[in-house]
Amino acid sequence: MRTVELAGLTASAEGLGCMGMSSVYGAADWDGSVATIRRALDLDVTLIDTADAYGAGHNEVLVGRAVAGRRDEALIATKAGMDFSTGRGKVVLRGTPDYLKRACDASLLRLGVDVIDLYYLHRVAPDVPLEESVGALAELVEEGKVRRIGLSEVTGDQLRAAHRVHPVAAVQSEYSLWTRDPETGVAAAARELGVALVAYSPLGRGFLTGTVDVTGLAADDGRRRLPRFSEEAARGNAAITEAVAEVARAKGVTAGQVALAWVAAQSDRLGIPVVPIPGTKRVRWLEENAAALDVPLTEADLDRLDGLAAGVVGGRY
Template identity: 55%
Template sequence: MITRALGGHGLSVSAIGLGCMGMSQDYGPADDTESVEVVRRAIDLGVTLIDTSMSYGAGHNEELVGRAIAGRRDEVVLATKFGIWRENRGDPPSLNARPENIRGFCEASLARLGTDHIDLYYLHRVDPQVPVEDSVGAMAELVEEGKVRYLGLSECGTDDLERAASTAPISAVQYEWSLFWRELEDDVVPLARKLGIGIVGFSPLGRGFLTGKLSVDALGEDDDRLPDQRFHGEHLATNTARLEQLKELAAARGVTPGQLALAWLLAQGEDVVAIPGTRSRERLAENASAADVSLSADDLREIEETVPRSAWSGERFSYAVHRTTRA
């Protein structure tokens, strides 16, 4: 597994990480025992960046990850988040990034994860009731205390990102980014590069759509993808046609469409890392091997011509998002 630097402060992670949210919420029921084995197998494959959050399953996901990395803590770069808060598993999310609460959030995450430090601590969403400088200032105190090593933000606007970076060193920003959703390329990507901040793409497989194996009709009523416009009606018809074109491009290169999508994202820059989520060891191996797929300039040109940003249809569903409308 190749590694990449995020930011200019010493943080190095695997180019392909593992997003663990779906093991605890939003994508239907999961088996905890199998999820633990997926995390452990990821480490075996050289995946170092393990991504979780205090909000995923109201702490369940951090406990799960803590079980999985027990005895192997020094092999992983552990990333977790605060700011989106759930009191109980299944509750709707709320925002809370008040500085007086952040140390408590961090210490609770440390306990659930079974560790004495968090490698990458994200502000999951900016709390509109709290100046971002106040939240990031409290995060910086955790770095000084040794509880946290590096700082990040997720799905923030560009103004908040600039203000955060002027408050404390920021190593990473996390946004939804894939062939299926490219809105951050307009403003976030240029700004992050100007500020020297690495970019972590979540849902790099288009919430499973770009694998070519997602059955939208089979999604359960509690699946978080159901409110997403991209999976309905004319939007779905358009996107399915584009997916068939992506499959053809992948087949011509001897890879799966998911691997091609991940390789495309990694090819957007050496400062880019992908964190696909999966609950399958088979899919995990497929995702990890995408780091070995090399795309030429001609490959990237053909992908852009065949399935450009403008070819996909529909708005994504997300709460408290960086942007809610398509440019």
């Protein structure tokens, strides 16, 4: 597995998103998820991504147990600032320094570690100046509880403002063949400042693999609430998955591998490290995803895939 530098931290060029192991995508599988995280480390997939909001802390506990005894092999990224404790499906964005510092202490405890490698502000709270929130993260670095800081789903101006308070190692945003928002927003600022883009949902929440039947999603699957996963939108978006599948068939690989290879290939075009963090709770899919970075895409492939986003039916949310 290739590596990238995140402001002095060496991370794998592809990471593992752990959210779905605890929430959003159906029932949790503790043993299977632990095995998947440990297999990731075996494959040198070292960037392990979690958050305190995933499963109301369950996910951090899971990650902590999975990396126990192998802490030096993992680069643990977690987040704070999205509070779901007010009730199911209701989120309050919190960014006060006191809240973030207490959240960090709680995350350290759940993870069972002495320091968090990469600590993100999960979302910018509308009622707290961003500089105050970032200042709190900077103090956590000074206290030795955090190594590097990151931001999630921010604009270019927000990234610049935060970076003036403390260097930002990475911005995490949804980015894939069918979600290209960072290209017209935060990417330019990230390039100016030397900040990496960590791409979540690089498989379009599974849709780009061509294996998702939207009519068969479990009742508690969070994708049921997303416009792109309605039956009507899925019919319209089938042309996108077929185009990805055609490229995959020509190469003897899977559609998911092509989608991931496309995301990783955008590093050169955007001029910043782009690190996809596909999520899975199964070793089988982890191994398939990890092999995706070895899939060669020609200029013709990239040109063909580049225009698919223009045909997307349905918004992100």
